[in-house]
Amino acid sequence: MSCVADLSQTQEYLSFRSSVPSRRIVVDSDNSKGWRLYDCGPKKVTCPLICLPPVSGTADIFYKQALALSAKGIRVICAEAPAYWNVREWCEGFKKLLDYLELDRVHIFGCSLGGYLAQKFAEYTVNCPRVSSLILCNTFTDTCIFNNHDSAAIFWILPALVLKRMIMGNFSSGKVDPEMIEAIDFMVERLESLSQTELASRLTLNCLKGYVEAHKLSNVPITIIDVFDECALSSSVREELYKCYPHAKLAHLKSGGNFPYLSRSGEVNLHLQIHLRQFDNTAYSAADRPLVNRTRT
Template identity: 45%
Template sequence: MKGVYSAPGDYIYFKSQVPLHKIPIGTKQWRYYDFGPKAVPPLICLPGTAGTADVCYKQIMSLSMKGYRVISVDIPRVWNHHEWIQAFEKFLDAIDVHHIHIYGTSLGGFLAQLFAQHRPRRVRSLILSNTFLDTRSFSAAMPWAPIVSWTPSFLLKRYVLTGIRDGPHEPFIADSVDFVVSQVETLSREDLASRLTLTADAASVGPLLLTDSFITIMDTNDYSAIPQQLKDEVSERYPGARRAQLKTGGDFPFLSRPDEVNLHLQLHLRRVGVEARPDLVPGIPKGGSGGSSSEEKEKKDPEDPAKDEDPANDDRGSSDNPLAESQLPHAPESSQSHSLDDQLVSNAIVCHFSNVDMMVSLHLGFLKNQHTIPTETVMRLCAEIFALHLLSFYVGSLYISLNCNRRVGQVV
């Protein structure tokens, strides 16, 4: 993949705006992104064996704009599950976070459950995606696990990549695979050996004090590296958990189906009581510092507070690179609805009745001042006017045809 793969544009923009943090805690080096209002309990993203903190960049961009705080971390270089629990707790203490919500995929989901089991006071809810309850099947598939720390890097990468389904993919899934493969290339031999050790080391998730209503299981229905039997065991363990099934998405739905994943994450956070704080999201220029962009927003509608509900987000008030709403891409659903409304209110409808031209114009300024007129009313009005236009055209054509027939009869 080296020399062929090029990073997507939104990822390049993400890297230019969101700072990457690297802090040593004890003997462990932590690499993570932390973005969003500090007052909001964070959603911590734990990737799988092949993932890094970067693979959840679409979740960071989307949820932070809505007023949520998202922390995406690399799994540090630990060699057993007890060491993972201690290291992760020290990391939370270092960044001054006490209560968390975890979104874990694959190995990350397994580690999230272990941490929730042994540190129940810190974990408020779980979102588990394509994950498992124990490591028996993986340890059976890795008889060479005792020497994994001595295995060359290229063999470890090859083993990790063989877990990703090969063959033709849908374009969005193929792009997600390419991105994750590029992230695997950045991992060192020690990082890969550590993660494979965590996957093969004998361990299982015990009973959780967390009630099932605070757990969401979000799996893909097409395929994943985690066998379906292991995913079914997770569903059976938490019968009262919420289900969020994705028809497609492969191993990395957070990249291939970001809109659906972000929606389910947002619904989960709302359900467990996490309130977004868009009022704490800086980035919208209020004075003259915004230049022409701020002036255009004031000209559109300076009195409409709904325009400022979803500004861009930053994780610190005095950041040098605040994410502005005018810079970050909007969600597809919002852009489509706004474009439809703009087309409806900007087009003038001209109707001809007999020989009289009647101009019916729907002015943009008029509709924007009349907030009580719904889009359905405008569309129904357009349909009625268009029907009247067709009726008048039909009557006129019929009249001309009858008149011509009468004149021809007189001549004959």
């Protein structure tokens, strides 16, 4: 029997779950596959911020972003995909989801696998852009870093317990503070809620041979949020991401581990606001704010 994480018992999380309904949206012909969403903030905003989780995460891991940013008039959609077994299939499903929600363009905050898929979707829709900007957190551009291309073909038959142990092997880190411990415990609890099919499909996406054609994203505004302490991705992976996007803005956190959106939510939320502010007073604003004349006499 798994333990209950402290974060899932906080007033903040309980308030989120009681005030923001969970939606299940089916966009594929297979009715058993549905996207899970939490949609916060003004619905009149048509270019919202969409948050995509890592392998171990569910949509509600972004509750701190959803509550804080929606309180400032920003529309935030936390999204969790059903089982897709290759990147193109995932991109097609995500595009159908945006069509269903009547969203022509979106900003995407992607973490780890979510960040990789966000980049691939921007690449996939490059000829008819659907991504206004990207915020990438602890992510990568090439799946070769996992050295698991051959294993990707057998994840679908491995028991859930084996898959969970593989993922949890990346959770531990050297020095952790109470906030980071709470974040890890919460993510373990979320991981326990995922089915074998969900885990297997995510690990397959994570390890199938693939890379981002970063040159196709040269016109996409990008902010990279990284932590300086130990996390699952090495410094060489981080440097490769920087090389791919020399135009990106860098937002560095001194610490935060693998899940800074939980352990350092205040800092992450600030960087998200700063990134989105450049779109105020445009057709791609993520916030419902009155247009203002910024010129001064």
